[in-house]
Amino acid sequence: MVQESTYKNIAVIGCGAAGGFLSVLLCKNPYNKVTAFDIKEPFSTLLPTGGGRCNLSYDEDDLKEFVKNYPRGEKFLMSVFSKMDQRKTRKLFYDLGIKTYVQSDKRVFPDSDSSAKIMSDLKKHLYTDNFKHIKEKVINLSNNVKEFVIQTEKGSYKFDYVVIATGGRGNGFLLARNLGHKIIDPKPSLTALDIEEKDFYKLSGMGFKNVDASFKIGKKKYNCSGDILFTHKSISGPCIFKISSLAAYEEISLNNPLEIEMRMSSLTDEEIENIIKENSRKTVKNVFSSFVPENFIMVELEKNKIDSNKQAAQLKKNEKEILINSITSLKLHVIGRIKDSEIVTAGGVDLDEVNSKTMESKILNGLYFIGEVLNIDGFTGGFNLQNCWSTAYICSMNFN
Numbered sequence: 585m586v587q588e589s590t591y592k593n594i595a596v597i598g599c600g601a602a603g604g605f606l607s608v609l610l611c612k613n614p615y616n617k618v619t620a621f622d623i624k625e626p627f628s629t630l631l632p633t634g635g636g637r638c639n640l641s642y643d644e645d646d647l648k649e650f651v652k653n654y655p656r657g658e659k660f661l662m663s664v665f666s667k668m669d670q671r672k673t674r675k676l677f678y679d680l681g682i683k684t685y686v687q688s689d690k691r692v693f694p695d696s697d698s699s700a701k702i703m704s705d706l707k708k709h710l711y712t713d714n715f716k717h718i719k720e721k722v723i724n725l726s727n728n729v730k731e732f733v734i735q736t737e738k739g740s741y742k743f744d745y746v747v748i749a750t751g752g753r754g755n756g757f758l759l760a761r762n763l764g765h766k767i768i769d770p771k772p773s774l775t776a777l778d779i780e781e782k783d784f785y786k787l788s789g790m791g792f793k794n795v796d797a798s799f800k801i802g803k804k805k806y807n808c809s810g811d812i813l814f815t816h817k818s819i820s821g822p823c824i825f826k827i828s829s830l831a832a833y834e835e836i837s838l839n840n841p842l843e844i845e846m847r848m849s850s851l852t853d854e855e856i857e858n859i860i861k862e863n864s865r866k867t868v869k870n871v872f873s874s875f876v877p878e879n880f881i882m883v884e885l886e887k888n889k890i891d892s893n894k895q896a897a898q899l900k901k902n903e904k905e906i907l908i909n910s911i912t913s914l915k916l917h918v919i920g921r922i923k924d925s926e927i928v929t930a931g932g933v934d935l936d937e938v939n940s941k942t943m944e945s946k947i948l949n950g951l952y953f954i955g956e957v958l959n960i961d962g963f964t965g966g967f968n969l970q971n972c973w974s975t976a977y978i979c980s981m982n983f984n
């Protein structure tokens with residue numbers, strides 16, 4: 585039996601990926617008394633992750649390579665991951681009874697391939713005697729010399745330590761700002777994008793594998809690759825999410841579009857020229873649809889008023905150029921982000937004001953931040969959840 589006076593009385597605001605995981609780790613120590621505030625069920629934000637399979641990490645041991653996947657937070661995470669990397673995380677999950685496997689693209693999933701199962705597996709470790717879940721929304725957080733005071737819609741509660749783990753959509757930014765923290769303007773990231781060339785929306789449902797894309801912001805050129813998907817009102821997929829992440833702070837509009845250039849096939853200009861030459865008696869449509877989807881080339885043919893049924897030999901020089909360019913360097917103009925499509929939020933609590941070795945505020949002792957509420961966000965591939973597991977673990981080390 586632990587004496588009441590020897591308890592560390594800790595509040596965790598938000599019981600999603602980071603807050604939930606931290607609570608699991610904290611509860612292992614009977615000298616911690618953990619109270620998690622969340623109107624949602626613990627870990628329920630995991631449910632939609634990885635399309636219901638929970639892509640919980642990425643299998644890369646080289647930390648310098650790993651952190652390149654975070655447009656914001658790279659340096660801070662170098663320090664965090666040096667103590668808690670993906671390998672150690674998977675070992676910790678194993679110890680909690682959750683086995684994981686690496687997919688061919690290096691993404692890590694639970695053996696169950698189920699977000700619901702990982703949620704219930706993690707929850708099993710939560711409901712110990714020293715854990716309490718208060719299903720209330722925190723509306724204010726203040727402190728005096730002695731303690732922190734948490735105000736919810738229903739009551740007020742006192743704690744020695746407070747961890748803010750409210751993610752990118754909660755009101756943790758406001759709570760942190762009220763305690764003197766600087767918040768980097770939150771922006772949607774990993775979003776689907778709207779393009780000026782609406783003709784391509786006719787391709788709804790069509791995907792392209794391993795597309796190489798490039799674009800410029802100011803003078804800096806960015807290259808990225810991955811799959812893309814056309815929908816009835818957007819372009820989406822890992823490659824597009826990466827672009828949206830790198831351009832999260834760009835003003836994009838019809839008047840100020842972001843031009844992206846994409847390679848839709850691995851064939852070179854010369855190789856396509858040769859295919860056209862070798863099949864000069866076939867129709868333009870038949871020749872091109874032998875190496876790109878027919879509907880895709882039809883969009884280009886219609887847009888440029890080129891007869892799809894004429895022989896390839898009859899293509900004029902400029903027509904040939906247009907068609908080849910549409911495959912090897914398709915130019916699309918992004919004019920906006922699709923509202924509410926974001927997977928994560930860029931921006932958040934300024935990392936300069938948080939100690940990467942402890943997750944403690946440099947402004948206020950006893951206050952901690954973990955997960956997406958920090959100004960950290962990564963590409964798709966398991967990087968955002970890895971941030972949650974690692975920052976939660978580092979924070980838990982203060983209460984061992």
Ligand SMILES: Cc1cc2nc3c(=O)[nH]c(=O)nc-3n(C[C@H](O)[C@H](O)[C@H](O)COP(=O)(O)OP(=O)(O)OC[C@H]3O[C@@H](n4cnc5c(N)ncnc54)[C@H](O)[C@@H]3O)c2cc1C
Nearest residue numbers: 598600601602629633634639722751754955956966968969
């Ligand atoms: C559709 C989708 C799929 C995704 N798939 C993946 C994936 O496969 N891999 C990956 O790495 N990442 C993925 N992500 C991103 C990942 O889920 C998030 O980065 C991660 O959940 C952030 O964890 P967090 O604990 O910081 O915040 P959250 O998990 O969002 O948890 C925050 C919690 O705080 C609570 N809260 C907020 N404000 C308050 C308040 N005032 N009082 C009380 N409680 C509060 C919320 O109810 C919530 O439960 C996905 C995101 C989405 C939307």
